[in-house]
Amino acid sequence: MNKESIYSMNTAYRGEYTIWGYQFGSGDKAACIVGSMRGNEFQQLYICSLLSKKLSELENRGAIVSGKQILLIPSLNYSSFNVGKKYWITDNSDINRSFPGNASGQATSRIAAAVMDKVTGYSYGIQFASFYMEGVFVPHVRMIETGKQSNSLANQFGLPYVLTSVPRAYDKATLNYNWQMRGTEAFSVYSKYTERIDEESAKQAVSSVLRFLTRMGIIRYNCHAGYISTILDEEELLNIKSEKSGGFFRRLVYPGDEVVRGDIIAHIVNPMTGENTAEIYAPTDGIIFFCQDTPMIYQNSVLFKMIRRLHN
Amino acid sequence: MIETVASASMLIGEVMKVKKNHLAPDFPSGREKRLSIVSGLHGDEVSGQYICYEVIRRIKKNFEKLTGIVDVYPFINPLGLEAQNRYVPVFDTDMNTLFPGSTDGTVGEYTAALIVRDIVGSDICVDIHSSSIYMKEIPQVRINSDVAEEIEPYAKKMNTDVIWVHPSSTVMLGSLVYSLNEMGVKSMVVESGVALKIDYDYANQIVEGLFSLMTYMGIWNGESNHTHSPKIAGDKDVAYVNAESSGIFIPAIKHSDIVKKGDIIGNIVNVLTGSPEETVTAPRSGMVFSLREYPVIEEGSLVARIFGGTYE
Numbered sequence: 001m002n003k004e005s006i007y008s009m010n011t012a013y014r015g016e017y018t019i020w021g022y023q024f025g026s027g028d029k030a031a032c033i034v035g036s037m038r039g040n041e042f043q044q045l046y047i048c049s050l051l052s053k054k055l056s057e058l059e060n061r062g063a064i065v066s067g068k069q070i071l072l073i074p075s076l077n078y079s080s081f082n083v084g085k086k087y088w089i090t091d092n093s094d095i096n097r098s099f100p101g102n103a104s105g106q107a108t109s110r111i112a113a114a115v116m117d118k119v120t121g122y123s124y125g126i127q128f129a130s131f132y133m134e135g136v137f138v139p140h141v142r143m144i145e146t147g148k149q150s151n152s153l154a155n156q157f158g159l160p161y162v163l164t165s166v167p168r169a170y171d172k173a174t175l176n177y178n179w180q181m182r183g184t185e186a187f188s189v190y191s192k193y194t195e196r197i198d199e200e201s202a203k204q205a206v207s208s209v210l211r212f213l214t215r216m217g218i219i220r221y222n223c224h225a226g227y228i229s230t231i232l233d234e235e236e237l238l239n240i241k242s243e244k245s246g247g248f249f250r251r252l253v254y255p256g257d258e259v260v261r262g263d264i265i266a267h268i269v270n271p272m273t274g275e276n277t278a279e280i281y282a283p284t285d286g287i288i289f290f291c292q293d294t295p296m297i298y299q300n301s302v303l304f305k306m307i308r309r310l311h312n
Numbered sequence: 313m314i315e316t317v318a319s320a321s322m323l324i325g326e327v328m329k330v331k332k333n334h335l336a337p338d339f340p341s342g343r344e345k346r347l348s349i350v351s352g353l354h355g356d357e358v359s360g361q362y363i364c365y366e367v368i369r370r371i372k373k374n375f376e377k378l379t380g381i382v383d384v385y386p387f388i389n390p391l392g393l394e395a396q397n398r399y400v401p402v403f404d405t406d407m408n409t410l411f412p413g414s415t416d417g418t419v420g421e422y423t424a425a426l427i428v429r430d431i432v433g434s435d436i437c438v439d440i441h442s443s444s445i446y447m448k449e450i451p452q453v454r455i456n457s458d459v460a461e462e463i464e465p466y467a468k469k470m471n472t473d474v475i476w477v478h479p480s481s482t483v484m485l486g487s488l489v490y491s492l493n494e495m496g497v498k499s500m501v502v503e504s505g506v507a508l509k510i511d512y513d514y515a516n517q518i519v520e521g522l523f524s525l526m527t528y529m530g531i532w533n534g535e536s537n538h539t540h541s542p543k544i545a546g547d548k549d550v551a552y553v554n555a556e557s558s559g560i561f562i563p564a565i566k567h568s569d570i571v572k573k574g575d576i577i578g579n580i581v582n583v584l585t586g587s588p589e590e591t592v593t594a595p596r597s598g599m600v601f602s603l604r605e606y607p608v609i610e611e612g613s614l615v616a617r618i619f620g621g622t623y624e
């Protein structure tokens with residue numbers, strides 16, 4: 001393992017701020033893994049710590065294929081963790097909305113530019129990302145449809161689902177999008193949680209990356225076959241909202257659960273009276289893919305995303 | 313007539329409402345031109361609050377002079393304004409990345425979608441901002457080069473000092489004005505002053521601009537005082553001055569001063585050692601139309617923007 005500085009800058013009160021990367025193996029730029037960019041991405045950072053340990057072990061055992069180099073950058077944003085913020089400490093800008101960056105711009109733009117420079121040229125790019133909505137997911141690989149994405153490669157992670165999505169306005173300023181545009185096969189891996197640690201899904205994420213690296217001939221590792229991924233278009237997900245009211249969100253189902261049309265999947269409870277003000281029903285047969293993870297909810301916001309069961 | 317554009321029950325006891333004041337002649341022909349004035353998108357920018365008040369007050373005072381429709385949306389991010397939060401509270405997202413919005417998302421996206429739906433059909437939309445807490449701005453219209461030709465004649469009526477035409481590569485894809493321009497509503501951003509404050513001279517200058525614009529659109533027969541003719545800044549005309557060190561910025565000039573290349577803009581000093589870190593000088597001659605307001609600086613912080621062009 002080789003520690004290398006990815007970017008360094010001076011700050012007014014925090015001393016020198018250096019983003020570190022860790023290299024395993026040497027040779028061709030085979031795979032690059034990037035962890036948390038926001039200060040609430042604890043699970044993403046945790047996954048990186050597990051992966052770092054594992055890659056170190058593999059390297060010591062000589063299980064990284066010779067001539068292949070892996071770069072792991074656990075976090076681009078230590079400061080936001082340290083002060084309990086989601087976005088950049090001084091100006092609230094979002095590093096994952098700053099790509100491809102500008103080396104003479106503001107701090108997050110400089111970080112993005114420096115990172116872009118370091119991570120360009122890798123064959124495969126993996127980022128542990130978080131969703132803009134706070135919630136729980138079925139673990140999946142997400143690919144932005146740039147026209148350059150490879151769904152069949154995404155299957156090699158062996159996670160239950162591969163989700164493809166048309167780029168939204170803000171996607172164009174993300175690492176994943178710009179990585180793809182610069183010729184790296186880029187994947188975003190979504191674990192179950194973001195703001196809290198979940199051992200099981202963290203281990204699943206680590207296994208999926210090790211499986212992918214093995215299948216791409218970058219490491220030698222004995223891994224389970226994993227799932228045969230179902231490929232889904234994000235458009236196919238069904239959004240379920242609370243159209244009647246806000247209040248306490250009492251969930252009755254969780255991501256991964258199968259539901260039947262007409263099942264009550266949540267109650268919205270009036271915080272004053274304790275009465276149910278709304279019942280949320282499953283609109284069709286299928287599987288819960290995402291659910292909001294907040295104790296209370298606003299009216300008209302999405303509570304669940306579900307996968308329709310395909311009747312053949 | 314006060315109308316509610318979007319509403320959603322919040323978590324407990326309150327309802328979020330975005331409202332507008334629909335001002336129209338008593339006996340409309342149905343062929344009236346329509347101007348939409350939007351403000352309060354960023355909850356820390358309050359100049360627009362006064363501007364909307366003053367525009368509505370003056371129209372109501374001489375209501376018979378109004379020959380078209382003026383829709384005023386003073387607070388499209390009402391919770392941000394109340395909470396002194398630039399972003400959409402709870403979700404912590406910049407609302408100006410969420411347009412055109414979605415009725416299948418968070419409450420911010422839901423609100424954004426309903427606002428866009430309501431504004432569509434307007435001939436012109438002016439989105440009033442007042443910078444950030446970091447920078448003080450001269451009254452300026454910002455438009456993108458791909459729509460500049462169509463919008464410039466209207467922008468020139470806004471009574472600002474500067475019209476800044478951005479290259480289309482820097483277009484903010486999720487912004488309100490970008491979405492509206494895509495949907496055929498000629499839209500522009502007006503910036504002035506600094507967040508959390510109202511600069512009444514600047515604000516009144518923009519109020520006059522809105523009445524001049526209304527006169528030009530043929531929807532106002534009353535008084536309008538066009539006192540400023542804007543200088544047009546293309547991409548090449550604007551130099552960004554970024555700090556290369558950290559500490560406290562002590563300006564050596566005043567906002568909107570004319571400087572010569574090499575003149576000292578200010579010093580960045582180290583508060584612990586008591587010594588200077590950097591002397592920031594003007595990279596070109598011109599007018600300092602943006603100047604750092606918030607004194608704490610990190611490497612990369614924007615300190616000033618200089619408009620060369622006709623000021624050189």
Ligand SMILES: [Zn+2]
Pocket residue numbers: 353354357441442443
């Ligand atoms: Zn603004």
